[in-house]
Amino acid sequence: MRPFQFVRPTTLQGAVEAAGDAPGAAFIGGGTCLVDLMKLDVQSPPVVIDVHALGSGDVVTDTKDGLRIDARARNSDVADHPLVKRRYPVLSEALLAGASPQLRNMATVGGNLMQRTRCAYFRDVGVGPCNKRSAGSGCAARDGWSRMHAVVGGSAQCIAVNPSDMCVALLALDAVVYTRRRLDTRAIAMNDLHLLPGDQPERETVLEPGELITHVLLPPSSFAVRSGYVKVRDRASYAFALTSAAAALDLHADGHIVAARVAMGGVGTKPWRCPEVEQALIGQHASLPVFTRAAALALADARVTPDNAFKVPLGRRTIVRALDRAAGAAG
Numbered sequence: 001m002r003p004f005q006f007v008r009p010t011t012l013q014g015a016v017e018a019a020g021d022a023p024g025a026a027f028i029g030g031g032t033c034l035v036d037l038m039k040l041d042v043q044s045p046p047v048v049i050d051v052h053a054l055g056s057g058d059v060v061t062d063t064k065d066g067l068r069i070d071a072r073a074r075n076s077d078v079a080d081h082p083l084v085k086r087r088y089p090v091l092s093e094a095l096l097a098g099a100s101p102q103l104r105n106m107a108t109v110g111g112n113l114m115q116r117t118r119c120a121y122f123r124d125v126g127v128g129p130c131n132k133r134s135a136g137s138g139c140a141a142r143d144g145w146s147r148m149h150a151v152v153g154g155s156a157q158c159i160a161v162n163p164s165d166m167c168v169a170l171l172a173l174d175a176v177v178y179t180r181r182r183l184d185t186r187a188i189a190m191n192d193l194h195l196l197p198g199d200q201p202e203r204e205t206v207l208e209p210g211e212l213i214t215h216v217l218l219p220p221s222s223f224a225v226r227s228g229y230v231k232v233r234d235r236a237s238y239a240f241a242l243t244s245a246a247a248a249l250d251l252h253a254d255g256h257i258v259a260a261r262v263a264m265g266g267v268g269t270k271p272w273r274c275p276e277v278e279q280a281l282i283g284q285h286a287s288l289p290v291f292t293r294a295a296a297l298a299l300a301d302a303r304v305t306p307d308n309a310f311k312v313p314l315g316r317r318t319i320v321r322a323l324d325r326a327a328g329a330a331g
């Protein structure tokens with residue numbers, strides 16, 4: 001690990017000024033992603049800005065616009081919060097499906113939103129070229145081991161998967177991410193936060209250098225309460241998704257579907273929304289045959305490798321299970 005300056009501002013203004021004054025500075029939440037990458041020499045920010053002293057009090061608050069979750073909130077605190085569990089169960093389930101209890105006790109919402117890919121070639125500076133780590137150097141995963149890699153959203157330059165479980169739930173919930181940079185604030189729809197790799201895989205989100213995530217807003221909705229998350233992985237816990245799905249349903253009293261949200265993890269270079277599946281569900285009676293027919297429309301544009309072709313049928317089956325779980329939720 002290279003030497004760096006560590007600062008702990010106590011005001012939002014102090015944090016964004018510290019970032020604005022230091023090119024390459026990085027905010028740090030729990031450090032469960034950033035510190036690993038610094039030790040591996042993948043990232044070497046000259047200044048690390050700790051966000052924990054930026055406020056006090058409740059990190060989850062009920063507002064007239066929806067549930068406000070502070071970017072500093074620990075993943076475990078959000079997962080266990082009574083309002084999250086009752087109104088947005090898919091978020092609680094997605095958070096609890098991620099990492100381990102110890103990691104969730106450290107990791108923050110801001111850090112989870114911005115966590116980097118787990119592509120082995122990205123994380124190991126000694127094994128091969130990586131366009132994300134070093135622009136224009138090549139992509140070792142293209143002809144290498146790609147079992148965990150993306151089947152949608154990839155480019156010739158990068159097929160690394162976005163690893164977050166939480167982001168999949170936030171996408172299904174139409175969450176909005178709020179940021180601050182110097183004196184400017186902005187609201188970013190969850191679907192617009194992450195970028196496809198295209199020709200610039202090193203650029204993963206729309207955030208500008210020095211832009212701090214301050215909070216996330218979960219808008220009130222008719223479907224969030226009847227929602228669920230299903231994750232398929234190599235081990236029952238402490239493993240990243242092979243495929244995952246977040247589903248939410250607004251059901252009429254007679255059982256037909258008024259509105260649906262479906263998003264996938266483990267398959268895309270960004271958390272992957274499935275509007276084609278959502279459209280196919282509307283007006284239908286909630287049932288396994290209907291879920292199966294709609295899920296078959298997902299991942300139609302998949303581009304697979306021999307290693308990861310299994311993700312297409314597995315991903316569709318994961319959607320069916322998530323929809324079934326959502327339909328069975330208390331509502």
Ligand SMILES: Cc1cc2nc3c(=O)[nH]c(=O)nc-3n(C[C@H](O)[C@H](O)[C@H](O)COP(=O)(O)OP(=O)(O)OC[C@H]3O[C@@H](n4cnc5c(N)ncnc54)[C@H](O)[C@@H]3O)c2cc1C
Nearest residue numbers: 029030031032033034098099108110111112114164165213
């Ligand atoms: C062994 C292991 C297993 C894991 N398994 C899973 C899993 O199954 N599912 C899953 O989803 N995740 C998993 N993770 C990843 C884990 O969820 C992330 O490491 C964690 O969410 C990152 O949060 P953090 O607060 O520690 O981020 P940090 O490491 O502090 O920061 C991560 C990135 O976010 C930036 N950042 C932090 N806060 C802000 C902010 N407020 N505004 C702007 N940028 C910010 C940092 O600069 C950095 O680039 C695993 C991690 C490990 C180490």
Ligand code: SF4
Nearest residue numbers: 119130131139158159
């Ligand atoms: S898939 Fe992306 S992150 Fe992985 S080696 Fe290729 S360029 Fe790097």
